[in-house]
Amino acid sequence: xxxxxxxATTILWINLNLSCAENLTGKWQFKLDPEKKGITESWxxxxxxxxxxxxxxxxxxxxxxxxxxxxxxxxxxxVNATNYDSWFTHPNYDKYKSSDNFKFPYWLQPKKHYIGxxxxxxxxxxxxxxxxxxxxxxxxxxxxxTTVWLDGNQIGTNNSLSAPHxxxxxxxxxxxxxxxxxxxNSIKIxxxxxxxxxxxxxxxxxxxxxxxxxxxPNALHEIKLVDVFPSVKDKTAKTLITFENSSDKELKGKxxxxxxxxxxxxxxxxxxQEFDVNLLEGKSDKELNLQLGEKIxxxxxxxxxxxxxxxxxxxxxxQILAQKETTFGCRDIKTExxxxxxxxxxxxxxxxxxxxxxxxxxxPDMDVESWRKxxxxxxxxxxxxxxxxxxxxxxxxxxxxxxxGMYLQAENVVWxxxxxQDQKDFIRDEARRILxxxxxxxxxxFFGYGNEAGVPTEFMEELFAEWKKDSRRLxxxxxxxxxTDGADYSIAxxxxxxxxxxxxNDSLRLRYQEGWPPLPQNNYLNTLEPSTNIDYxxxxxxxGKPLIAHExxxxxxxxxxxxxxxxxxxxxxxxLDIAExxxxxxxxxxxxDNFIQASGKWQVQLFKEEIESQLRTPGMGxxxxxxxxxxxxxxxxxxxxxxxxxxxxxxxxxxxxxxxxNDVVPLFRMKKRVWQNNEQFTGxxxxxxxxxxxxxxxxxxxxxKNAEGLVVHSGEFIRPIVNLGNGIHxxxxxxxxxxxxxxxxxxxxxxxxxxxxINDWDFWVFPDKVSNVDSKEILITAELNEAISKAKxxxxxxxxxxxxxxxxxxxxxxxxxxxxxxxxxxxxSSTMGILVNPKHELFNQxxxxxxxNWHWYDLLVKTRPMILDDxxxxxxxxxxxxxxxxxxxxxxxxxxxxxxKGKILVSSIDVRDDTTGSPVVNQFRKSLLEYxxxxxxxxxxxxxxxxxxxxxxxxxx
Numbered sequence: 001x002x003x004x005x006x007x008a009t010t011i012l013w014i015n016l017n018l019s020c021a022e023n024l025t026g027k028w029q030f031k032l033d034p035e036k037k038g039i040t041e042s043w044x045x046x047x048x049x050x051x052x053x054x055x056x057x058x059x060x061x062x063x064x065x066x067x068x069x070x071x072x073x074x075x076x077x078x079v080n081a082t083n084y085d086s087w088f089t090h091p092n093y094d095k096y097k098s099s100d101n102f103k104f105p106y107w108l109q110p111k112k113h114y115i116g117x118x119x120x121x122x123x124x125x126x127x128x129x130x131x132x133x134x135x136x137x138x139x140x141x142x143x144x145x146t147t148v149w150l151d152g153n154q155i156g157t158n159n160s161l162s163a164p165h166x167x168x169x170x171x172x173x174x175x176x177x178x179x180x181x182x183x184x185n186s187i188k189i190x191x192x193x194x195x196x197x198x199x200x201x202x203x204x205x206x207x208x209x210x211x212x213x214x215x216x217p218n219a220l221h222e223i224k225l226v227d228v229f230p231s232v233k234d235k236t237a238k239t240l241i242t243f244e245n246s247s248d249k250e251l252k253g254k255x256x257x258x259x260x261x262x263x264x265x266x267x268x269x270x271x272x273q274e275f276d277v278n279l280l281e282g283k284s285d286k287e288l289n290l291q292l293g294e295k296i297x298x299x300x301x302x303x304x305x306x307x308x309x310x311x312x313x314x315x316x317x318x319q320i321l322a323q324k325e326t327t328f329g330c331r332d333i334k335t336e337x338x339x340x341x342x343x344x345x346x347x348x349x350x351x352x353x354x355x356x357x358x359x360x361x362x363x364p365d366m367d368v369e370s371w372r373k374x375x376x377x378x379x380x381x382x383x384x385x386x387x388x389x390x391x392x393x394x395x396x397x398x399x400x401x402x403x404x405g406m407y408l409q410a411e412n413v414v415w416x417x418x419x420x421q422d423q424k425d426f427i428r429d430e431a432r433r434i435l436x437x438x439x440x441x442x443x444x445x446f447f448g449y450g451n452e453a454g455v456p457t458e459f460m461e462e463l464f465a466e467w468k469k470d471s472r473r474l475x476x477x478x479x480x481x482x483x484t485d486g487a488d489y490s491i492a493x494x495x496x497x498x499x500x501x502x503x504x505n506d507s508l509r510l511r512y513q514e515g516w517p518p519l520p521q522n523n524y525l526n527t528l529e530p531s532t533n534i535d536y537x538x539x540x541x542x543x544g545k546p547l548i549a550h551e552x553x554x555x556x557x558x559x560x561x562x563x564x565x566x567x568x569x570x571x572x573x574x575x576l577d578i579a580e581x582x583x584x585x586x587x588x589x590x591x592x593d594n595f596i597q598a599s600g601k602w603q604v605q606l607f608k609e610e611i612e613s614q615l616r617t618p619g620m621g622x623x624x625x626x627x628x629x630x631x632x633x634x635x636x637x638x639x640x641x642x643x644x645x646x647x648x649x650x651x652x653x654x655x656x657x658x659x660x661x662n663d664v665v666p667l668f669r670m671k672k673r674v675w676q677n678n679e680q681f682t683g684x685x686x687x688x689x690x691x692x693x694x695x696x697x698x699x700x701x702x703x704x705k706n707a708e709g710l711v712v713h714s715g716e717f718i719r720p721i722v723n724l725g726n727g728i729h730x731x732x733x734x735x736x737x738x739x740x741x742x743x744x745x746x747x748x749x750x751x752x753x754x755x756x757x758i759n760d761w762d763f764w765v766f767p768d769k770v771s772n773v774d775s776k777e778i779l780i781t782a783e784l785n786e787a788i789s790k791a792k793x794x795x796x797x798x799x800x801x802x803x804x805x806x807x808x809x810x811x812x813x814x815x816x817x818x819x820x821x822x823x824x825x826x827x828x829s830s831t832m833g834i835l836v837n838p839k840h841e842l843f844n845q846x847x848x849x850x851x852x853n854w855h856w857y858d859l860l861v862k863t864r865p866m867i868l869d870d871x872x873x874x875x876x877x878x879x880x881x882x883x884x885x886x887x888x889x890x891x892x893x894x895x896x897x898x899x900x901k902g903k904i905l906v907s908s909i910d911v912r913d914d915t916t917g918s919p920v921v922n923q924f925r926k927s928l929l930e931y932x933x934x935x936x937x938x939x940x941x942x943x944x945x946x947x948x949x950x951x952x953x954x955x956x957x
Contacts, residue, residue, distance in 0.1 A: 024122060024179075024213040028054050032063065033117035033182075044149035044180040048121050057143070057208035060361050060570045064114030064207075067104060069097050071113050073200045075193045086822075096578060103578055105886060106822060107201045107633040108359055108571035108644075118207050120181045124215060131174035133217040134246070137167040139181070140211025141366065141394050144198070145188050149180040159188055159426075161197045161413045162392035163433035164211070168218075183207050189426040192416030192453060194634070196356045197391040201633025204362035204571070211366045211394060220247045221279065221313055223324035228309060228440050229472060230330040232298065232343065237290040237328065241311065243279050251279040253321070256312040257290060261297055263403050264305040268297065277313070292330065298343050299329030299442040301384045301663075302692040304405030306442070329402060329442025333474060335488055338540050338547065338619040339725075340474070342445075346724045348615070348690040349407070349548050349622025350661055351385035352378055354393070355631055357644050360569030364394060371400030377646050378628060379404065380654040382661035387479075387491075387624050390415040390451040392434050401443030409446035410434060411479075417453045424459055431463065435470055447475050448491070454481035461486045479624075480550040489546035489621055495539035508539035510549040511623070512610055513828070518818040520828045525606070525815040526861055530673040530854040532609070532683075532761060535617040535727065546621030549614055554626050554639050555606045556817040556832055557649065558595035559885055566645050575636050575886065582888035587873030591835070595882045598851035599832035600651030602816060604641065605762075605853065608660045615665050615688040618727035635823035638885070659759045663691045666700070666750045666759040667727075673854040676919055677742050678768035681735040685750060688726035695722035695752070700730065702750040707847065712740065740765045743923050745847045745855075764847065764855040766919035773929040780912055784954040788945055792900030796932055799906045805953040806908055808867040813881055813893065814852070814860035821884040831865055831881040831891060841936040842878055842894070845927035858918040863909050865891040870950040875941040879909070894928075898942040905932055905939075906948075 029048035031038075038044075052061050065071070069088075087093045087105055096103040103109065126135075137155075139146060145159040148167050158165035185207040187198060196202055225242040245251055255275045261268035275288055290309075297305035306327050313322040333342050340347040358364055365371055371393075378386065386401070387409040401408050412431050418424050427449075438444050447467065449455055455463075460477050464486030467475050477484050479491040494507035494514050507514070512534075515522040524534060540547055561576050583589040607625075614623045629640040641652050648654070659665070670683035685702070689695060697720060704713040717731045740746070742765040749760035779790045780798045787799040816832045818824060833852035836843070852860070865881045868890040877892025896905045911925040931937055 022124060022215045024124065024215055025055055026053060027051050029121040030058070030063075031119045032058070032114070033119055034114075036117050038117060038119055038182065042152075043119055044154075044182075045152045048119060052120070054120065054208065054213060055140075055210045055366065057206035057210060057361070057363055058118050059110055059112040059114055059204065059206055060208075060363070062112060063118075064112030066099070067102055067109060067111075067113055068099060072115055074115075074187065074205045075199055075201065093578075096574075103574035105575035105578055106635050108567075109574040110204055110362060110570050111572070112570075114207055115186050115205060116184065116207075118183050118185075120183065120209070122179050123176055124179060125176050126172045126174050128174050130172070130217045132171055135169040135172055136216045136218055137169055137179075138212060138214045138216070139165040139209045140213070141364070142183060142209050143185045143206050143363070145184045146209075147182040147184075149182075151178050160430060160433050161191075162430055163437045169215075181209075183209065189422055190416055190420075191414045191423075191426070192390065192450075195390040195413060195415035195450070197413035199633070201355070202631070203356035203358055203364060203391075206363045210361075210363050218246065219322055221245055221251060221321040223311055223313055223322045224283070225436070226309070226311060226324050226326050226440070228326065228328040230292070230328055232296055232330050232332045235292045235294070235296050237292055237307075237309075237330075239288040239290055239309070241286045241288065241324075243277070243284050243286065243313070245279040245281050245284070248281060250281070251277075251315065251321075253277055253279070253313060253315045255286070255288065256314055257288070258310040258312075259290070259292070260308045260310075262306055262308055264297055264303070266297055266305070268293070296330050299331040299402075299405070300342050300692070301405040301407065304403060304442075305329065306402055326440050327399075327402060328440050331442050333445050333472075335474065335546050338544060338621065340489070340546050340621055345692065346690060348620070348688065348726060349385045349624070350383050351387050351409070351548065351622060351624035352383045352628040353389045353551065353624055353626045354386050355389045355627065355633070356391050357629065357632060359567055359571040359632070359644050362570040364397070366394055366396055368396045368400045368403075371397045372404055374646060375400055375404040375406045377642065379406065380658070381628055381641070382658040382663075383625075383628060384663070385409065385446075385622070385624075387411070387446075387448070389479075392438075395438065398438050398441040398443055402441050406443055407445040408441075408443045409448055410438065410444060411448045412450045414450035415453055416450075418455050418459060428463065428466075431467065435467065439470060439472060445473050446489075447473055449476070449478045452478060452480050454478050457482060457484055460484045483543075487545070489548065490543065491548045491550045491624065493550045495543050495547060497542070508536070508542065510536045510539055510547060510614075510620075511552045512613070513554070513818055517824050518827045520811055520815070523815060523818070523828055526812065526828065530857050532612065532616075532668055532670050532673075534613045536614065536620060537617050537727075540617055540620045548621045549623040551626035552614070552623045553607050553610050554637070554819050555603045556638050556820060556885075557599040557603045557651075558592065558832060558882055559638050560596055560643070560649070561592055563643055563645075563647070566643075566647070571632075573632060573636070579885050579888055586869055586888060586890050588888060588890060594835055594850075595832075596649070597651050598835040599816070599882050600641070600649055601849070602833035602852040604652045604657070606816065607641065607657070611661050612665070612667055615660075615726050616667055616669065616686060618725070620726065635820040636886070637820045637823070639819065655756075662757065664689050664695075664752070664755070664757045666752065666757060668748060668750065668759070668761055670761070670763065673762070673857075674764045674766060674920055675737055676766055676768040677737050677740065679737055681737050681763070682733065684732050685730040687722060687728050687730055689722050689724050689728065690726070691724070694724055696720065698722050699753045700750055701753055702733070702748065704735065705747045705749065706741065707745045712746070737765050742767050743845065743847050745849075745853075762853060764920075766923050768919070770914075770919065770922040770926050772914065773926050773933065775929050775933070778929065778932055782912065784948060784952045787904060788899060788948065791902035791904045794901035796937070797899070797902060797904045798911075798929070798932060799904055799952075800910055800912045801906070801908060801952045803862070803864055803908075806864045806866055807951060807953055808865070810865045810867070810891075812860065812862050813865050814857055814863075816852075817884060821886055830884050830887075832884075833882055834860070834893075835880045835882055836878065840878060841934065842928055842931040845930055846924050855920055858916075858920045859909050859924055860893070863893055865893060866895075866906070866908050866951050868892050868895065868951065870947055871895075871897075871943065872941050875943075896937070896939040898939050899948075903937060903939055905937070906951075
């Protein structure tokens with residue numbers, strides 16, 4: 001018996017199918033056609049004077065138009081906001097609209113922009129040996145419609161955004177030939193102005209060809225298509241082959257099959273298999289049932305074993321007539337109740353959205369190594385799935401995911417309601433192309449219709465019926481849209497209590513925030529006391545199929561201005577130039593590093609809580625983050641813990657993030673974050689185990705540390721078996737807090753001994769009774785005029801203005817900016833947490849970090865920021881707020897100043913009442929008043945009446 005042997009690390013045959021092809025990359029002649037007159041003027045019969053290098057886009061090669069106020073973006077209306085200073089209309093932005101200082105803030109600004117026709121021309125030569133043959137012309141990843149002329153004769157048109165454009169050039173003669181390609185990147189079908197397949201927001205609406213460009217002579221006998229359907233249970237691979245016999249004779253021959261294993265730590269020996277074939281003239285299909293041996297090497301995130309398949313068509317003389325190669329993986333993906341199962345094990349989707357963010361080029365990477373680097377970065381942060389939001393990645397992305405063990409959800413290219421027949425036809429055809437082109441990749445685990453805008457139910461069910469003929473993956477409809485019966489799983493921010501169409505008042509959410517526009521009252525952050533108890537078991541159980549939480553977290557951090565140096569290609573973050581100007585004007589530029597750290601530390605806490613809330617939910621399917629990396633479009637949503645170039649932002653390491661985003665995550669349920677000395681600290685340890693095996697004899701050790709890192713309490717326990725799944729109960733704890741120093745911050749940490757699986761949670765202990773402060777020397781008032789009058793007379797004044805009198809009408813400031821301010825019409829917050837000096841005397845009796853944390857909830861959840869731009873630049877608030885990076889105002893909730901002979905402390909945190917019932921507010925009030933009573937209360941900056949009147953309305957009672 002013949003055998004084929006391959007070492008595990010050898011990858012010999014990938015993409016050798018084009019090794020005999022003529023490579024058409026390099027210099028092409030080129031001409032722009034903005035007036036679209038090239039066809040009527042027969043440009044396909046002329047020679048172009050300019051040249052360009054392909055693959056690439058014309059914009060990235062320096063061609064196109066300069067950006068100005070009249071640039072015809074695909075997304076014409078960049079923002080529709082009534083409460084925000086629009087770049088298009090507000091005078092603050094006038095200086096950024098001139099040609100020599102043009103800066104556009106709502107997405108990365110390209111150096112060049114172009115929509116329309118562009119002509120590309122190249123000569124090639126056919127040798128004598130290839131003369132009279134048909135040739136296959138291939139363009140990988142065009143944007144988006146191409147039309148081809150050969151020697152002045154039109155060959156055809158192709159308009160796929162996802163699959164290669166292929167053309168057949170028939171019966172080519174020996175000698176030179178002229179190839180002309182017209183590429184049109186104007187919107188051919190309305191797939192949605194925000195769809196990442198075509199929008200300006202991320203990859204740009206580029207024009208060109210960015211992948212392989214090849215010309216290959218067709219043989220008389222071709223293996224055109226190979227589809228592999230592995231069966232783990234049967235240890236076989238059903239293989240469907242499409243042949244093309246261009247001769248006028250029937251062929252009786254054989255198919256020789258060679259199988260090799262690679263990307264594995266195993267060596268394997270596979271017998272060569274041969275099958276008789278009888279090929280009539282034209283196309284014919286053959287089904288083979290390949291034997292994979294007694295041992296199956298499974299593919300998943302832990303062991304991405306890959307098989308390589310080489311097919312050779314041989315004639316009766318054992319001569320090779322044609323060859324085709326592909327790779328596949330043996331894995332079984334299915335749903336069981338509310339969870340996914342891969343290879344028989346429960347699998348939890350820890351997903352990230354890929355919105356086609358490629359700042360250097362404005363279009364996706366086309367090489368395997370670049371994609372491997374992207375996936376490795378995401379896996380370092382615990383991600384195991386990537387959802388390609390309203391676009392489909394190129395072949396290289398699938399190949400890299402196969403190697404790295406990353407689960408992919410490719411999507412059709414739409415973010416729009418499919419209303420017209422043209423739309424439906426394109427959507428149906430594009431899905432067929434995607435499933436055919438990339439179907440063998442084991443990483444291609446999920447496929448979705450597109451994003452949000454939805455689809456008519458009848459049409460969606462028709463698509464499901466067609467797609468499910470290919471059983472190698474799971475299918476869903478539009479993310480966060482109508483839920484249809486045919487979906488294997490659904491992606492949603494909430495699940496309806498009744499029916500299939502979500503309504504805010506009749507739904508059960510799957511993440512903290514629900515609804516659009518995002519408002520404070522629609523987020524758990526602003527409506528529920530902080531705890532680690534939230535989960536989503538009700539909607540999970542109600543649906544009965546896997547639910548994935550849609551686009552979770554979305555919390556902004558302040559940008560690093562220094563990262564502008566990393567933008568060396570087509571796209572540049574002009575919003576950072578504008579931010580720098582505004583920071584200088586408001587005297588805040590030197591605080592940028594502190595803004596980054598403080599907003600980042602708070603953002604990580606929000607990532608942690610949202611992810612853990614989903615991991616706590618028994619049976620939940622998973623989540624998709626929006627996003628691990630920054631999204632620089634749609635108003636610039638800087639929501640990642642890595643930047644748009646996949647560089648760490650440095651306020652959290654991958655290892656720290658992986659504590660709460662991993663295949664195994666220890667969890668803890670506690671009903672609240674703030675406790676008192678007269679209470680028992682109670683809670684339950686749980687675990688989410690989605691590793692490749694159950695845990696045996698698992699020993700857990702937990703400790704409670706104070707702010708100095710000293711252990712004040714500890715415990716341990718053993719569990720003989722920890723099964724696979726999430727929300728698994730481990731142990732209850734009950735700790736007496738009477739001996740705990742207060743007020744103080746504590747940290748509970750648990751580790752699975754002998755592993756890197758560790759997690760921790762902050763909590764606070766406050767006194768059960770707060771002693772009163774003798775505040776007779778201090779006037780506490782809400783009236784501005786009274787405060788000014790008494791301060792001028794030499795009195796110490798605590799001014800706590802009523803919420804309605806604080807100018808600016810900004811939202812409360814406990815939560816942070818969701819997505820961004822321009823796109824949400826201010827939204828639920830315009831700030832990104834506090835910035836304080838914990839060593840300031842005001843905090844002598846109040847524990848705090850330099851950034852927001854959970855115990856600030858009672859203080860900030862109803863507190864409105866004060867806009868302090870009219871105060872002296874050297875007056876900095878004691879409790880500062882980090883503003884939206886599009887406006888960069890000086891904001892605060894506590895500041896102090898001199899007024900005449902007296903001293904004033906202004907707090908928009910309501911501390912007038914010492915009987916609030918909140919131990920946090922009472923303790924903060926005590927600490928604040930003791931500071932005001934002390935000699936250290938000595939403001940350095942003097943204010944005038946009018947400056948306070950710019951902040952607080954004195955006309956209201």
